[in-house]
Amino acid sequence: MGDYFVNPYNFISFPKEKAKAYTDLDRHTGFIEYTVTTKTPLFIPNSSSESAFQESKKEADHKSYDFFSYQDLDPTKNYENQYFTPVIPGSEIRGVVRSVYETLTDSCMGILNSDDYPVNRKIGGFEKGTLRKNLRGELDLLDEAGTEKEKNLSKENVEKRMFYAMEAYLQQEDEEKKEKYIQYKAKFQDFKQKGGTIEIRYSYLASKESEEKILYLAPFIEEDTKKEEKPKKKKGKKTKKEKEASIHTIGELAGEFVPCEENYCPACDLFGYVGKTNELSRSSKIRFSDLYVTEEKNAEEYYLCNKKTLQILGGPRLGNVEFYLERPKGAKIWTYDYYVTDKNELRIEKGRLRGRKYYWHHRKTKLPKEVEPSNLNKTIRPVKEGISFKGKLYFEKISEKQLKQLIWILNSGTEELGLKLGGAKPLGLGSVSLKVESVEERKITVQNGRIEYKMEEQKLFPVSYEDAQFSKEVKAEFYKIAGLKSVPENIEITYPRVESQKNTEELTEGFKWFAENHSMEKQREKSEIKNRLPYILEEDFSLPYYSEKKEEEKKEKNKRK
Numbered sequence: 001m002g003d004y005f006v007n008p009y010n011f012i013s014f015p016k017e018k019a020k021a022y023t024d025l026d027r028h029t030g031f032i033e034y035t036v037t038t039k040t041p042l043f044i045p046n047s048s049s050e051s052a053f054q055e056s057k058k059e060a061d062h063k064s065y066d067f068f069s070y071q072d073l074d075p076t077k078n079y080e081n082q083y084f085t086p087v088i089p090g091s092e093i094r095g096v097v098r099s100v101y102e103t104l105t106d107s108c109m110g111i112l113n114s115d116d117y118p119v120n121r122k123i124g125g126f127e128k129g130t131l132r133k134n135l136r137g138e139l140d141l142l143d144e145a146g147t148e149k150e151k152n153l154s155k156e157n158v159e160k161r162m163f164y165a166m167e168a169y170l171q172q173e174d175e176e177k178k179e180k181y182i183q184y185k186a187k188f189q190d191f192k193q194k195g196g197t198i199e200i201r202y203s204y205l206a207s208k209e210s211e212e213k214i215l216y217l218a219p220f221i222e223e224d225t226k227k228e229e230k231p232k233k234k235k236g237k238k239t240k241k242e243k244e245a246s247i248h249t250i251g252e253l254a255g256e257f258v259p260c261e262e263n264y265c266p267a268c269d270l271f272g273y274v275g276k277t278n279e280l281s282r283s284s285k286i287r288f289s290d291l292y293v294t295e296e297k298n299a300e301e302y303y304l305c306n307k308k309t310l311q312i313l314g315g316p317r318l319g320n321v322e323f324y325l326e327r328p329k330g331a332k333i334w335t336y337d338y339y340v341t342d343k344n345e346l347r348i349e350k351g352r353l354r355g356r357k358y359y360w361h362h363r364k365t366k367l368p369k370e371v372e373p374s375n376l377n378k379t380i381r382p383v384k385e386g387i388s389f390k391g392k393l394y395f396e397k398i399s400e401k402q403l404k405q406l407i408w409i410l411n412s413g414t415e416e417l418g419l420k421l422g423g424a425k426p427l428g429l430g431s432v433s434l435k436v437e438s439v440e441e442r443k444i445t446v447q448n449g450r451i452e453y454k455m456e457e458q459k460l461f462p463v464s465y466e467d468a469q470f471s472k473e474v475k476a477e478f479y480k481i482a483g484l485k486s487v488p489e490n491i492e493i494t495y496p497r498v499e500s501q502k503n504t505e506e507l508t509e510g511f512k513w514f515a516e517n518h519s520m521e522k523q524r525e526k527s528e529i530k531n532r533l534p535y536i537l538e539e540d541f542s543l544p545y546y547s548e549k550k551e552e553e554k555k556e557k558n559k560r561k
Contacts, residue, residue, distance in 0.1 A: 004542035005492045007323070007533060008426035010481055011354035012103055015473040018256045019106040021269035024399035030441035030455065032393045034410040036088060036291055036421070039431040039484060040365045041304045041382040044092055044422045049073035053080060053307050053379050061375035067303070067383055068092075081306055083299035088389050088421070090288035096419050097288075097393075098271050100409055103356050103478060104470040107267035108260045114251030118318040118336050121518075246336035246351075250318075253336065253353050270402055285398050286406070291391030304384040309371040310424055311506045316357075320514060323533040326352040332528040340527075354533070358481045359420045362428030363489045368505035382429060390437070401469055403439075408468040411436040417482040426495060431484065436460065477536045491542060499545045516546035 045065035051057070052073060053064035066073060069084035098110060251258045260268045261276070272284035293302065318324055321335055328349065331339040336351040365385075373379060393406060412419070413433030422430040439458045444451060465475060480486050487493055492502075496513030519528045534541040 004540075004544055005494050005497065006360060006487055006542050008493055008495060009357050009359050010533065010536050010541070011324075011357055012474055012477045012481065012536065013355040014255075014257055014353070015106040015471055017106070018108060019266055019471075021264045021266055022399060022401060024401055026399050027397045028400060028403050028441055029396045029398075030439065030458075031395065032407060032410055032439050033390065033437045034393065035294060035388050035390050035435050035437060036093065037388045037413070037433045037435070038383055038385050039418055039433055040362055040385055041367075041429050042387075042422050042432065043380045043382040043424055043429055044068040044088060045380070046071070046073055049075045049077075049079075051075055052078070052381075054078060055307075055309060055373040055379045059373040059375070062373040062377070062379070064307070064373075064379035065381070067381050081300075083303060085293060085299050086302050086383050086387075086389075088291035088391070090290050090391065092421060093291065093391070094271075094288040096421050097406075097409055098267060099356075100419060101270070101405065102265075102267040103358075103474055104409075104468075105266040105405070106471045106473070107265035108257050109254065109356065110259055110267060110271070112250060112254060112259055114249060114254070114258050116250050117248070118246045118250060118253070118324075120246070120319040120321050120335050248336055248350055250353075253351060266402075270398065285396055285402075287394045289392045289394070291389035294388040294390050302383050302387055304382045307379050307381050308367055309373050309379045310377050310427065311368055311371050312374070312376045312508075313424065313426060321351070322517065322529050322531065324354055326354055327529075327532045328352075334529070358478075359425040359430075360481060360487050360493055361418050361420075361431045361484050362493050363485065363487065365428035366505075367427060371506050380424070382424075404463045405468045405470065407436055407439065408463045408465065408470070410434050411463065412482070415479075416484050417479065418484045419482070428493065433484070481536050496543065497545055499547045502545055512548065513546055516548065 043065075044067060046052070046068045047065070048071075050063045050065065052066040056062050056064045057078070066079055066084070067086045068089055069087050071084040073079065095111075102108065102110060260273060264273060264282075269282070270285055272282050275281040316324075325334060325336065328334055328339045328347065330341045330343070331347075332342045333340045334351065338346060338348045340346055371377065393410065395403065395406065398406075411434065413435045418431045418433050420430045421432045424430065439460060440455045441458055443454050443456050445454060446452070495507055495510055496517075497507060497510075498512045498516060501507060501509075501512070517530050519526070519530065531543060534543070
């Protein structure tokens with residue numbers, strides 16, 4: 001098993017359809033008291049200071065944070081070896097519970113960058129060119145040299161691609177030259193024609209049978225990258241890294257699971273939603289209190305260490321289509337807009353998102369010992385494993401079904417399931433176990449002609465997944481990825497690495513594995529993606545460490561010399 005690793009995250013598949021809000025008429029008001037126990041170190045930042053430790057003074061723009069507490073930190077002061085009692089803010093646990101509730105009730109994804117356009121690296125087999133729109137509104141296709149490839153292209157689906165391009169060119173007539181091009185800069189998704197003829201840079205993919213027949217047009221982005229050589233040597237030349245911009249937004253790709261605007265789902269009904277007007281908005285039926293430590297001790301004893309500088313953790317990389325998209329049947333390469341089959345047939349088809357993102361639980365958390373602070377990473381102070389916090393969830397006028405669902409989530413730790421809370425989840429931080437301690441419900445009685453409200457503790461009965469009437473479609477995937485012991489101890493959970501990176505504490509150059517996984521040639525026929533992210537329920541959900549072929553070839557050549 002030493003030749004394989006497990007990617008830190010995976011996806012719970014979308015159900016066949018989004019559920020509708022429940023219509024139960026019974027109403028219950030009260031609170032649930034529960035505990036949260038850390039299974040791995042936990043970090044939630046106290047954002048009152050982004051320079052809590054010395055590293056922020058030594059390295060410009062390096063951010064360092066203490067754990068969240070009620071202490072208002074002074075950004076000009078240093079808090080080395082000065083500790084405060086940790087607190088888990090209610091807003092933090094609310095977000096996690098909502099995300100799980102959305103998954104288990106087949107609801108929408110409440111937080112989604114719906115208007116963003118995903119971008120992926122350019123696939124082999126494309127050529128650069130220009131899509132020109134003249135004053136008559138006709139679309140002509142020119143290759144990179146300016147030679148006309150096709151006249152009067154069909155406008156269907158082409159104009160939409162044009163107006164989401166990164167760069168546009170305004171064509172004007174000139175006395176000496178018939179055509180003159182002036183670069184016109186435009187923001188992505190925000191290009192508007194100001195008159196005249198417009199040209200958009202694009203990539204095009206021609207059919208195998210006829211290079212003149214254009215099957216696909218895609219705006220592309222060029223990024224300048226500086227490749228630096230070893231110290232004391234001159235900087236390398238600028239290179240161009242080309243990417244394709246999808247014509248579909250993330251919202252379009254998510255389909256009916258985008259945040260609700262009408263026909264509200266169970267999660268929006270319970271947690272509230274913001275409509276287009278105040279009249280169309282609804283407040284939440286539940287409220288989470290902050291959570292406090294259950295055992296009083298010296299503040300320092302709650303923490304793993306004084307501080308720890310983490311390795312660089314970037315945001316979601318949607319360009320890694322082999323992780324974020326389903327692999328179409330028979331596809332050897334695929335993107336958000338099309339795929340190419342193993343028979344080299346092009347299929348124009350909107351990509352299918354893998355589902356809702358979840359992180360695996362680490363059995364052991366091993367943080368790098370020495371990481372240099374930079375403007376790209378952070379220094380933190382995490383709470384250690386085995387610390388318990390207690391808090392309350394207040395509910396008002398919810399149904400018995402909703403109450404059972406909340407109890408199950410807040411008691412999921414009794415089934416050896418965990419949730420992920422706070423930051424640095426890919427490194428193993430944030431695994432927590434939840435347990436319900438008590439449930440009290442408000443009872444209304446009439447005494448001597450007067451209405452009286454009384455809180456009564458309810459007898460705790462075990463609530464099963466089936467009792468909560470959660471989704472049957474997602475159960476198996478959720479139980480596996482939420483299982484605290486689902487990943488064997490002898491398997492490393494890490495972002496993709498090649499063999500030469502296996503024993504390094506800090507992962508740098510994370511692109512190497514993807515470079516080996518993509519066989520991207522100039523000829524589309526030779527391009528392919530080797531491995532996709534395994535599905536949660538696959539028996540073997542690991543990926544291989546690749547050896548770096550290019551490096552091996554260089555070593556072999558040097559030996560021959």
